[in-house]
Amino acid sequence: MIRSISRTHFMCCGAFLLILLGAIYVYSGYPPLFNSFCQPCDNFRDPELKFIEIKGCPEKGSWRIRDLKMETGVKYAQPSTQRGRTDVNAVTNWNAPLVWEGTFDPVVIDAIYKRLDPRVAVVVLAVGKYTRFLKGFLESAEKYFLVDFRVTYYIFTDNKQDVPKIELGTGRKITVLDVPSATRWQDVVLSRMKWATIAIDKQIRNEADYLFMMDIDSIFHSRFGAESLSPLSAVLHRGYYKKYRNYFPYERRGTSKAYIPPDEGDYYYTAAVWGGYLEEMYKLVKYCYIQSEEDAKNNIEAVWQEESYLNRYLLYNKPTKVLSPEYLWSDYDQVPADIKVVRISQLVKNYAEVRPNGGQ
Numbered sequence: 001m002i003r004s005i006s007r008t009h010f011m012c013c014g015a016f017l018l019i020l021l022g023a024i025y026v027y028s029g030y031p032p033l034f035n036s037f038c039q040p041c042d043n044f045r046d047p048e049l050k051f052i053e054i055k056g057c058p059e060k061g062s063w064r065i066r067d068l069k070m071e072t073g074v075k076y077a078q079p080s081t082q083r084g085r086t087d088v089n090a091v092t093n094w095n096a097p098l099v100w101e102g103t104f105d106p107v108v109i110d111a112i113y114k115r116l117d118p119r120v121a122v123v124v125l126a127v128g129k130y131t132r133f134l135k136g137f138l139e140s141a142e143k144y145f146l147v148d149f150r151v152t153y154y155i156f157t158d159n160k161q162d163v164p165k166i167e168l169g170t171g172r173k174i175t176v177l178d179v180p181s182a183t184r185w186q187d188v189v190l191s192r193m194k195w196a197t198i199a200i201d202k203q204i205r206n207e208a209d210y211l212f213m214m215d216i217d218s219i220f221h222s223r224f225g226a227e228s229l230s231p232l233s234a235v236l237h238r239g240y241y242k243k244y245r246n247y248f249p250y251e252r253r254g255t256s257k258a259y260i261p262p263d264e265g266d267y268y269y270t271a272a273v274w275g276g277y278l279e280e281m282y283k284l285v286k287y288c289y290i291q292s293e294e295d296a297k298n299n300i301e302a303v304w305q306e307e308s309y310l311n312r313y314l315l316y317n318k319p320t321k322v323l324s325p326e327y328l329w330s331d332y333d334q335v336p337a338d339i340k341v342v343r344i345s346q347l348v349k350n351y352a353e354v355r356p357n358g359g360q
């Protein structure tokens, strides 16, 4: 009798303990046990190529931008179901936001995303004479780029001594990494994919939740804020956002891994600004790197280097946010009426002087 009571007693205590532990686990905010810890890390399947295994994601991945929570008491204008931008389309045909000035309220956006406090990595190359662009880029980014967020600029350069000392805001820092010099600009722009892949593996994965790839020859002029964040965000190239898809400068040679057939295509995206979850970006930069290596083995260089692979990837793996050309304009071009704000703009530069092998 005593033995049977103590057995029942023991089982009850055990069950109670299990329930208690389960409750603690759920309340502590951990992801469900049987859900993947690294959702964005499934391998990428290119429709025409064989299975490409791109492994990554050893991270816990508890940070998720889809969490659209806001505190009580935030004061902002009521959103309208009737009024909004009518001169541009603010949604893609796969129902992702297409972000223009007037399609978001910065107060609401900041109230949502500052709570999440993501660690943002910005990867830029400044090889050869391009170190001259660092000062303007960094100083203007400190004024306008994700202000009050944690940002680390990863500067890849062959010229460490030319990296300027810039006063940085709280929570912001610069990490300088060595890369070799190059004799062709084409090699530099393509190498961005390789260095980003390696640096994510070695270092950035432990230091960032979100990653942007950017050109260095640019100046920020206005807010470039958290409205740009999503699992995978790409920017419409200013030169093609009103053009018919067959005029896009996609890679059209069937022999290249970046090939896009005629009559296909959504938008033409620039490779000068793009960003996303660290693991989404890892998949994408590694994809561009692997595909360009494959092409190189066959003596092919895609027509617009990494931009060509990026465009192929994004055609078959749609971005979750598309940013208007406000998120990368150019000082070469006049600003049309539909661009209400130039948030960042590429500088006019003397290509022949600044690049190791000249060229346009």
Ligand SMILES: CC(=O)N[C@H]1[C@@H](OP(=O)(O)OP(=O)(O)OC[C@H]2O[C@@H](n3ccc(=O)[nH]c3=O)[C@H](O)[C@@H]2O)O[C@H](CO)[C@H](O)[C@@H]1O
Residues within 6 Å of the ligand: 124, 125, 126, 127, 128, 129, 130, 184, 185, 188, 189, 214, 215, 216, 217, 237, 270, 271, 272, 273, 304, 305, 306, 307, 328, 346, 354, 355, 356, 360
């Ligand atoms: C607006 C736009 O669509 N820009 C694209 C276009 O830019 P651009 O013609 O503006 O190319 P670019 O000369 O700025 O090169 C791209 C970036 O590579 C780095 N760099 C380049 C050369 C060099 O000697 N040292 C160096 O550091 C630097 O960060 C630079 O900003 O074509 C390039 C090559 O296809 C890239 O796709 C760019 O993203």
Ligand SMILES: [Mn+2]
Residues within 6 Å of the ligand: 215, 216, 217, 272, 346
């Ligand atoms: Mn550029």
